[in-house]
Amino acid sequence: xxxxxxxxxxxxxxxxxxxxxxxxxxxxxxxxxxxxxxxxxxxxxxxxxxxxxxxxxxxxxxxxxxxxxxxxxxxxxxxxxxxxxxxxxxxxxxxxxxxxxxxxxxxxxxxxxxxxxxxxxxxxxxxxxxxxxxxxxxxxxxxxxxxxxxxxxxxxxxxxxxxxxxxxxxxxxxxxxxxxxxxxxxxxxxxxxxxxxxxxxxxxxxxxxxxxxxxxxxxxxxxxxxxxxxxxxxxxxxxxxxxxxxxxxxxxxxxxxxxxxxxxxxxxxxxxxxxxxxxxxxxxxxxxxxxxxxxxxxxxxxxxxxxxxxxxxxxxxxxxxxxxxxxxxxxxxxxxxxxxxxxxxxxxxxxxxxxxxxxxxxxxxxxxxxxxxxxxxxxxxxxxxxxxxxxxxxxxxxxxxxxxxxxxxxx
Amino acid sequence: xxxxxxxxxxxxxxxxxxxxxxxxxxxxxxxxxxxxxxxxxxxxxxxxxxxxxxxxxxxxxxxxxxxxxxxxxxxxxxxxxxxxxxxxxxxxxxxxxxxxxxxxxxxxxxxxxxxxxxxxxxxxxxxxxxxxxxxxxxxxxxxxxxxxxxxxxxxxxxxxxxxxxxxxxxxxxxxxxxxxxxxxxxxxxxxxxxxxxxxxxxxxxxxxxxxxxxxxxxxxxxxxxxxxxxxxxxxxxxxxxxxxxxxxxxxxxxxxxxxxxxxxxxxxxxxxxxxxxxxxxxxxxxxxxxxxxxxxxxxxxxxxxxxxxxxxxxxxxxxxxxxxxxxxxxxxxxxxxxxxxxxxxxxxxxxxxxxxxxxxxxxxxxxxxxxxxxxxxxxxxxxxxxxxxxxxxxxxxxxxxxxxxxxxxxxxxxxxxxxxxxxxxxxxxxxxxxxxxxxxxxxxxxxxxxxxxxxxxxxxxxxxxxxxxxxxxxxx
Numbered sequence: 001x002x003x004x005x006x007x008x009x010x011x012x013x014x015x016x017x018x019x020x021x022x023x024x025x026x027x028x029x030x031x032x033x034x035x036x037x038x039x040x041x042x043x044x045x046x047x048x049x050x051x052x053x054x055x056x057x058x059x060x061x062x063x064x065x066x067x068x069x070x071x072x073x074x075x076x077x078x079x080x081x082x083x084x085x086x087x088x089x090x091x092x093x094x095x096x097x098x099x100x101x102x103x104x105x106x107x108x109x110x111x112x113x114x115x116x117x118x119x120x121x122x123x124x125x126x127x128x129x130x131x132x133x134x135x136x137x138x139x140x141x142x143x144x145x146x147x148x149x150x151x152x153x154x155x156x157x158x159x160x161x162x163x164x165x166x167x168x169x170x171x172x173x174x175x176x177x178x179x180x181x182x183x184x185x186x187x188x189x190x191x192x193x194x195x196x197x198x199x200x201x202x203x204x205x206x207x208x209x210x211x212x213x214x215x216x217x218x219x220x221x222x223x224x225x226x227x228x229x230x231x232x233x234x235x236x237x238x239x240x241x242x243x244x245x246x247x248x249x250x251x252x253x254x255x256x257x258x259x260x261x262x263x264x265x266x267x268x269x270x271x272x273x274x275x276x277x278x279x280x281x282x283x284x285x286x287x288x289x290x291x292x293x294x295x296x297x298x299x300x301x302x303x304x305x306x307x308x309x310x311x312x313x314x315x316x317x318x319x320x321x322x323x324x325x326x327x328x329x330x331x332x333x334x335x336x337x338x339x340x341x342x343x344x345x346x347x348x349x350x351x352x353x354x355x356x357x358x359x360x361x362x363x364x365x366x367x368x369x370x371x372x373x374x375x376x377x378x379x380x381x382x383x384x385x386x387x388x389x390x391x392x393x394x395x396x397x398x399x400x401x402x403x404x405x406x407x408x409x410x411x
Numbered sequence: 412x413x414x415x416x417x418x419x420x421x422x423x424x425x426x427x428x429x430x431x432x433x434x435x436x437x438x439x440x441x442x443x444x445x446x447x448x449x450x451x452x453x454x455x456x457x458x459x460x461x462x463x464x465x466x467x468x469x470x471x472x473x474x475x476x477x478x479x480x481x482x483x484x485x486x487x488x489x490x491x492x493x494x495x496x497x498x499x500x501x502x503x504x505x506x507x508x509x510x511x512x513x514x515x516x517x518x519x520x521x522x523x524x525x526x527x528x529x530x531x532x533x534x535x536x537x538x539x540x541x542x543x544x545x546x547x548x549x550x551x552x553x554x555x556x557x558x559x560x561x562x563x564x565x566x567x568x569x570x571x572x573x574x575x576x577x578x579x580x581x582x583x584x585x586x587x588x589x590x591x592x593x594x595x596x597x598x599x600x601x602x603x604x605x606x607x608x609x610x611x612x613x614x615x616x617x618x619x620x621x622x623x624x625x626x627x628x629x630x631x632x633x634x635x636x637x638x639x640x641x642x643x644x645x646x647x648x649x650x651x652x653x654x655x656x657x658x659x660x661x662x663x664x665x666x667x668x669x670x671x672x673x674x675x676x677x678x679x680x681x682x683x684x685x686x687x688x689x690x691x692x693x694x695x696x697x698x699x700x701x702x703x704x705x706x707x708x709x710x711x712x713x714x715x716x717x718x719x720x721x722x723x724x725x726x727x728x729x730x731x732x733x734x735x736x737x738x739x740x741x742x743x744x745x746x747x748x749x750x751x752x753x754x755x756x757x758x759x760x761x762x763x764x765x766x767x768x769x770x771x772x773x774x775x776x777x778x779x780x781x782x783x784x785x786x787x788x789x790x791x792x793x794x795x796x797x798x799x800x801x802x803x804x805x806x807x808x809x810x811x812x813x814x815x816x817x818x819x820x821x822x823x824x825x826x827x828x829x830x831x832x833x834x835x836x837x838x839x840x841x842x843x844x845x846x847x848x849x850x851x852x853x854x855x856x857x858x859x860x861x862x863x864x865x866x867x868x869x870x871x872x873x874x875x876x877x878x879x880x881x882x883x884x885x886x887x
Contacts, residue, residue, distance in 0.1 A: 006611070007610065007611055007614050010611060010614055010615055010618065011614050011617070011618045012618075014614075014615050014618035014619050015618040015619075017619070018618070018619050018620070018621050019621075032569035032570065032572065033569065033570065033571070033572030033573060034568065034569050034572050034590075035572060036572045036573050036590045037572070037573065038572065038573060039570075039571065039572070039573050039574070040570060041566075041569045041570040047529070047532050047533045048533060048633065049533050049534070050533075050534075050616065050634060050642065050644055051629070051630040051633045051634040052616065052619055052620040052621075052630065053620055053625055053626070053627055053630050053648055053651050053652050053655070054620055054621045054622075054624045054625060054626055054630075055624070055625075055626025055627070055628075055629030055630050056621075056626075056629075057633065058616070058619060061615070062619060070677050070678075072674075072678060080670070080673075080674045080677050080678060081670030081671070081674040081678075082668075082670070083668045083669075083670075083671055097611070100608050100611075101608070101611075101612060101615075103537065103539075103547065103549060103571065103574060104536060104537045104538070104539070104549070104606070104608060104609075104612070105535050105536060105537050105551070105567075106536070106612050139573075176708065189705065189706075196740075241711050244780060245709065245711075247783060248780060248783055248784075248785055249740075251783075259624075277624055277626075291782075291783070294781070294782055296780060296781075297711075297780075352509040352510075355507050355508075355509065356507075356508050356509055356510050359504045359507070359508055360508070360510075362510065363510075365510075366509075366510030369509065369510055369512070369515040370509050370510060
């Protein structure tokens with residue numbers, strides 16, 4: 001076989017990595033290289049260095065170490081039975097690419113994933129070697145995200161956590177049965193076990209010893225996971241229930257939902273249709289409601305028909321439309337938890353309302369300046385100079401928000 | 412009328428000095444003609460500001476706001492800030508009022524500057540320069556919207572500590588050499604040498620794009636077109652977009668292919684399936700029971716199955732209520748606060764936990780999710796029924812001589828009756844499950860608000876446990 005150039009390998013291995021949704025580079029510890037002995041910095045918020053025409057940010061160099069794989073997961077472009085072109089990076093190639101992209105300010109760091117070659121342990125060892133070389137030989141202080149292989153030995157996962165800012169293990173599909181059907185070699189129990197181990201190691205790394213010594217940092221930016229939406233029949237209620245469980249059981253930083261996307265050379269077992277991307281968007285909105293707005297899964301999915309979220313209006317608005325008895329809310333008096341439930345008010349707007357109303361009465365124009373989305377909010381609130389009167393209960397309220405009817409296409 | 416000319420480099424310091432003079436000399440905002448880096452004389456007959464009369468302290472929130480606003484490109488920014496400061500000194504609450512119109516404008520300006528700095532951090536693209544020294548050299552050309560080179564470049568100094576770099580802009584030039592950051596007057600656009608890594612980067616950009624999902628407006632709003640001309644990867648955007656539909660169609664039309672020849676070999680060689688086959692329905696051992704429990708599907712509002720632990724067979728079986736949050740995470744019974752209390756009291760009463768089989772009447776943690784916390788919910792009758800099936804199987808393997816039931820749930824599971832526990836505690840009841848010793852649950856002690864009551868309850872609990880121990884000795 002002709003040896004591939006780095007550029008050809010990059011094309012194959014970046015192409016294979018594009019189905020990983022996560023590109024976050026935030027939430028890690030603060031590091032910098034002001035001492036002149038290393039390269040890179042992290043801290044607080046991440047930076048998106050470019051945006052692809054699919055609207056997704058490019059913050060990390062997201063590549064696979066290799067796309068050879070011994071597993072046969074139906075939804076994956078790299079499964080053993082696929083005819084996709086294969087390539088493998090050497091450790092030096094990944095390190096060089098990362099450093100030369102980083103020096104030119106193209107990226108925040110590296111997101112390394114891999115197909116499984118020979119055995120899970122051997123693959124994980126290579127990935128850890130890349131992270132170790134970057135950190136120890138090149139004093140790289142940028143962000144590293146390693147996709148962890150659930151079957152790998154615990155010592156390898158521990159070392160991975162010491163070098164990486166974030167670890168992630170994909171739950172792949174929302175239900176155990178779907179995983180068994182589409183990814184026969186993967187075991188949901190092992191995946192959960194590995195996530196539990198990461199959680200334990202993270203918690204242990206935060207315990208100070210009785211002399212106040214801190215153990216080595218372990219994956220300071222936390223762990224995350226990803227599940228594919230739309231490949232199996234799971235409805236949104238199942239998906240959100242599973243996500244909620246993952247957040248509480250394993251203290252995940254994020255759960256990513258990836259709308260199943262037709263892949264080149266796909267398996268006959270899966271649909272080849274473009275999924276409604278809006279479904280993924282609604283799931284993220286619902287996810288935010290769960291984490292920052294004190295909604296419960298039942299409340300969100302209770303407003304939905306057949307356990308699926310409304311694709312026409314966002315989940316918070318859908319909930320408010322179903323629970324109009326709680327509205328209008330008086331922004332000058334209502335408690336915080338109730339303000340958070342108003343469509344069009346975000347957590348920041350609510351914070352601003354609470355700090356302003358200590359000084360004076362809030363008027364409608366003030367809300368506009370505070371950044372509230374008044375198109376959504378005005379039917380559900382009363383403020384100085386504004387009362388929705390019959391609008392809150394009007395029968396056509398939903399029609400004001402939903403997209404208008406469309407002419408069917410004849411051909 | 413006064414005239415202040417602020418320099419392009421070091422604007423912040425000069426502005427602060429001018430503001431100090433203006434405020435301490437009580438000069439109203441309308442009396443100052445602020446100019447920025449210009450030698451054209453004022454329209455008015457203007458004098459320079461007098462020396463400041465005293466030190467000036469400003470509210471912290473104002474200083475923070477001004478740190479952003481002074482880099483904005485709006486020529487009126489200095490006058491706006493001066494006026495805002497005078498208002499804020501008269502009404503301190505103004506600074507924490509997000510609704511005020513003047514403040515809202517300044518905040519918007521500060522936000523624009525913040526965004527401009529952020530975009531600079533994101534979109535500067537360095538090219539490598541030839542060098543003989545040990546430190547690699549890089550340079551970039553960038554066109555910011557506001558005057559953000561001075562506040563924006565310390566970030567690069569922190570990030571690229573081990574290399575020398577230069578960021579040239581039409582505004583000013585930032586230079587970082589040997590760990591020292593300095594600013595110079597703007598120079599004409601430098602001619603930077605071609606960099607081969609740009610091709611690799613463009614290739615990466617092409618490959619990471621998913622043609623099945625095109626969202627141009629999202630891309631444009633986050634990466635405004637005004638920055639495109641200095642970014643190598645944006646050159647291929649039109650090409651990517653025009654080809655996207657065709658690529659997706661190609662994927663859909665391609666018939667599923669046959670797996671490559673090696674796939675069969677790889678799949679055969681792989682280790683046999685790891686998930687054990689279903690077990691014998693009549694469950695021969697306690698370990699088999701555990702495996703079965705670990706395979707039970709999870710249910711909403713419930714944790715995983717937590718079976719008991721300890722020797723089997725064992726003379727004593729201790730039965731609590733249900734696992735809590737910590738037990739659920741650890742997968743072991745009685746490790747949370749109530750478990751620790753139990754261990755402490757058992758030690759004083761001479762009861763050895765290691766000799767007993769410790770378990771719960773209900774096997775799954777029932778909870779209500781609020782935010783990220785899981786709040787304990789008492790088990791209902793269905794949960795007790797569910798747990799009873801598992802408890803009976805455990806009893807079959809442990810074969811205890813005596814069972815200690817702690818709390819109402821355990822009492823209900825073992826004796827069929829939970830009422831009157833306070834009267835029944837400390838006694839042994841003969842049931843179809845053998846002799847059952849009843850007592851309260853240690854969590855009850857934890858919930859008592861009063862320290863005195865708690866001590867009393869602990870003592871009573873200890874005497875119950877001592878009675879259990881005495882009975883065990885008697886029986887053996």
